[in-house]
Amino acid sequence: MRKRVFAAIIVGAVAAVMMGALAACGGSGSSAAASGSAGSSAAQATEFAFFSVVIPEGYEQPQPDKYYVSSKDGGSMSVSVHNTSADELLAVELKDADFAQGDDLQAGDFTWKVAHSDKWKQTYYIADWENGSVEVNVKGVADDEVVKGFLSTLKPAQDAYTKWQQASK
Helix, strand or coil: CHHHHHHHHHHHHHHHHHHHHHHHCCCCCCCCCCCCCCCCCCCCEEECCCEEEECCCCEECCCCCCCEEEECCCCEEEEEEECCCHHHHHHHHHCCCCCEEEEEEEECCEEEEEEEECCCCEEEEEEEECCEEEEEEEECCCCHHHHHHHHHHCEECCCHHHHHHHHCC
16 A cells, blocks of 8 residues: 555656646647537547546546546546556555455456445555556445446556656656
């Protein structure tokens, strides 16, 4: 758990640096939040340093340099990148007795491995990504269609994993 928190802090710091670099180069580290639902043709992906995703209707990105979205009812979804495989990361999550493995979920370009806790109202969706894995932490979101829409629209940026590795050195 401590490693995940530390990794999230590092990824957040790296993201802030990367967005500053993107802004200095004339790029955009973040676009406005999407309007409409994740499946809507009006929805636009919000660009992060290493990936893009459509923010579901009713959710917002509270700070432009953060890798999470939240709703007024307390639900949140965050994305993190890891240098371990999805199976290795899933094993770490399942060491917590409050989490149980769920059925794999096919959404977007990924097959997501699932670890869920009723006690914490939290689910981890983990998928292999290049030489590591991407993890979506979902807390307090009861609508499976919102989650599936979010997972379906998650797209890595070109050479994202390599950029992430270089930025985290």
